[in-house]
Amino acid sequence: MSLPGVFLFSHYVESFWSAPPPLVDWSGVPTLVLALVALVIAATALLTRPIEGKKPARLPGPVALPFLGTRWLFWSRYRMNKLHEAYEDMFRRYGPVFAEVTPGGALVVSIAERSALEAVLRTPAKRPYRPPTEIVQVYRRSRPDRYASTGLVNEQGEKWFHLRRHLTSELTSPHTIQGFIPELNSICDDFLNLLKGCRRPDGTVYGFDQLTNRMGLESVCGLMLGTRLGFLERWMSGRAAALASAVKAHFRAQRDSYYGAPLWKFAPTSLYKTFVRSEETIHMIVSELMEEARSRTRGAAQDDAMQEIFLKILANPELDMRDKKAAVIDFITAGIETLANSLVFLLYLLSGRMDWQQRIRSELPACGELRVEELSAAPSVRAAVNEAFRLLPTAPFLARLLDAPMTVGDNRLPAGTFVLAHTGAACRREENFWRASEYLPERWINVREPHAAGIVAPFGRGRRMCPGKRFVELELHLILAKILQHWRVEYDGELDIQFDFLLSPKSPVSLRLVEW
Numbered sequence: 001m002s003l004p005g006v007f008l009f010s011h012y013v014e015s016f017w018s019a020p021p022p023l024v025d026w027s028g029v030p031t032l033v034l035a036l037v038a039l040v041i042a043a044t045a046l047l048t049r050p051i052e053g054k055k056p057a058r059l060p061g062p063v064a065l066p067f068l069g070t071r072w073l074f075w076s077r078y079r080m081n082k083l084h085e086a087y088e089d090m091f092r093r094y095g096p097v098f099a100e101v102t103p104g105g106a107l108v109v110s111i112a113e114r115s116a117l118e119a120v121l122r123t124p125a126k127r128p129y130r131p132p133t134e135i136v137q138v139y140r141r142s143r144p145d146r147y148a149s150t151g152l153v154n155e156q157g158e159k160w161f162h163l164r165r166h167l168t169s170e171l172t173s174p175h176t177i178q179g180f181i182p183e184l185n186s187i188c189d190d191f192l193n194l195l196k197g198c199r200r201p202d203g204t205v206y207g208f209d210q211l212t213n214r215m216g217l218e219s220v221c222g223l224m225l226g227t228r229l230g231f232l233e234r235w236m237s238g239r240a241a242a243l244a245s246a247v248k249a250h251f252r253a254q255r256d257s258y259y260g261a262p263l264w265k266f267a268p269t270s271l272y273k274t275f276v277r278s279e280e281t282i283h284m285i286v287s288e289l290m291e292e293a294r295s296r297t298r299g300a301a302q303d304d305a306m307q308e309i310f311l312k313i314l315a316n317p318e319l320d321m322r323d324k325k326a327a328v329i330d331f332i333t334a335g336i337e338t339l340a341n342s343l344v345f346l347l348y349l350l351s352g353r354m355d356w357q358q359r360i361r362s363e364l365p366a367c368g369e370l371r372v373e374e375l376s377a378a379p380s381v382r383a384a385v386n387e388a389f390r391l392l393p394t395a396p397f398l399a400r401l402l403d404a405p406m407t408v409g410d411n412r413l414p415a416g417t418f419v420l421a422h423t424g425a426a427c428r429r430e431e432n433f434w435r436a437s438e439y440l441p442e443r444w445i446n447v448r449e450p451h452a453a454g455i456v457a458p459f460g461r462g463r464r465m466c467p468g469k470r471f472v473e474l475e476l477h478l479i480l481a482k483i484l485q486h487w488r489v490e491y492d493g494e495l496d497i498q499f500d501f502l503l504s505p506k507s508p509v510s511l512r513l514v515e516w
């Protein structure tokens with residue numbers, strides 16, 4: 001079986017699934033040829049011996065084929081945009097620890113078992129190695145004019161440590177984030193005004209996910225660039241739309257480059273070109289925004305707290321200018337979708353708990369600006385957000401290369417093993433949480449065993465943990481409180497969720513914001 005054959009077939013099959021449009025238009029290829037290719041694949045799958053030697057003794061997992069490893073599964077049995085369901089299915093078939101094999105023959109161990117997961121999350125590595133996204137690495141290394149490194153998200157070792165130390169101390173400081181609260185209040189108020197303007201008479205807001213994307217964009221840019229950019233004005237500028245869709249394309253291309261056929265490594269396929277286009281669009285727009293922010297700060301005295309992060313990054317003599325720019329790009333890219341998806345998931349889950357919405361409302365002042373004290377006096381807000389992160393985290397697993405050997409059951413995994421820590425799947429297992437599949441914020445106020453709080457890690461763990469965590473939590477608490485001060489949230493049916501490298505709601509999402 002040839003690799004292009006499998007690729008061809010998988011895209012042909014995908015077209016029946018109404019997955020994202022195929023990257024290459026194969027519609028002209030006759031069905032007969034594709035049926036033959038399918039037969040060849042099936043025959044080869046039956047006849048080829050599994051590569052047993054690659055797996056540690058007793059680790060279960062799907063059959064690995066020569067040259068393809070176990071990746072063929074994502075081009076046949078599973079859909080790439082439903083990867084979260086694929087992993088749930090594999091955990092059912094092979095148990096809570098199983099191994100996949102990459103086309104290059106490397107082992108990838110997926111873990112949803114509590115003690116093994118805790119062991120991975122506890123690893124005290126000084127320079128944790130999170131496997132980089134190869135397509136980003138390849139592209140950025142091909143553009144030394146723009147990138148001095150592959151960036152904070154993808155660098156490793158000492159280079160990563162240097163970037164992390166110089167780029168994130170402001171972002172993770174409680175002082176900076178507290179100083180941002182007045183601005184965040186005003187951003188949230190503008191978001192509410194936008195929602196008011198878009199609400200139909202019965203309270204329905206169509207395309208709610210796109211509005212949350214704009215909220216993510218405005219708040220992350222406000223935090224990073226120290227200036228308001230107008231993404232929450234009623235009519236979205238072409239630039240905001242272009243940035244939002246480039247960020248989506250960027251995540252999707254990363255997903256397809258990892259789980260799809262690795263042809264992009266040998267030739268500039270349409271997948272690679274799509275990735276490059278998205279990276280270039282983001283680079284161009286963020287560069288413009290940075291320039292505008294810089295000239296505004298030169299012209300007018302602005303709120304210090306709001307400018308802290310951007311100005312300090314720009315002024316840091318330890319960093320190459322290209323790294324500064326790449327950092328702002330990476331922060332903005334890492335922040336928009338994650339924040340927007342998390343807000344949609346939170347409101348969707350809460351829509352099934354009217355009693356909890358009322359409880360939140362009863363703990364809040366009727367209206368006006370919210371300060372940290374008011375939020376702290378409303379524990380039900382924190383519980384609602386924690387529980388949404390437990391049940392529906394936008395980043396459902398963490399990737400690591402093991403720093404030291406680790407024993408999982410009867411298997412010893414050598415240092416350097418690629419591990420996927422499926423915190424999301426583990427949090428939905430009954431042995432880890434009481435009534436694990438239900439959205440029950442009360443579990444964070446009155447604990448009911450089992451309650452494996454240590455495996456809830458929506459922002460990762462250890463030294464590579466998300467530097468945006470403090471900011472995001474504050475923002476989600478604030479926006480949730482403000483929405484529930486005004487409206488109750490209703491949603492009919494079940495939210496369709498897809499895997500775009502992050503878990504995302506299938507767009508467009510409509511929900512109702514109804515007057516109390």
Ligand code: HEM
Nearest residue numbers: 331334335338339342395458459460461464465466468472
């Ligand atoms: C709901 C929102 C967010 C979620 C759920 C989220 C989640 C994550 C996760 C799971 C990681 C990987 C951590 C690990 O490997 O241990 C990560 C890394 C990262 N996040 Fe976030 N994130 C969010 C928002 C943000 C925001 C707003 C920013 C920037 C302002 C940001 C910047 C980053 C960066 C730069 C990294 C890479 C850190 C490193 O490798 O050292 N994230 N995030």
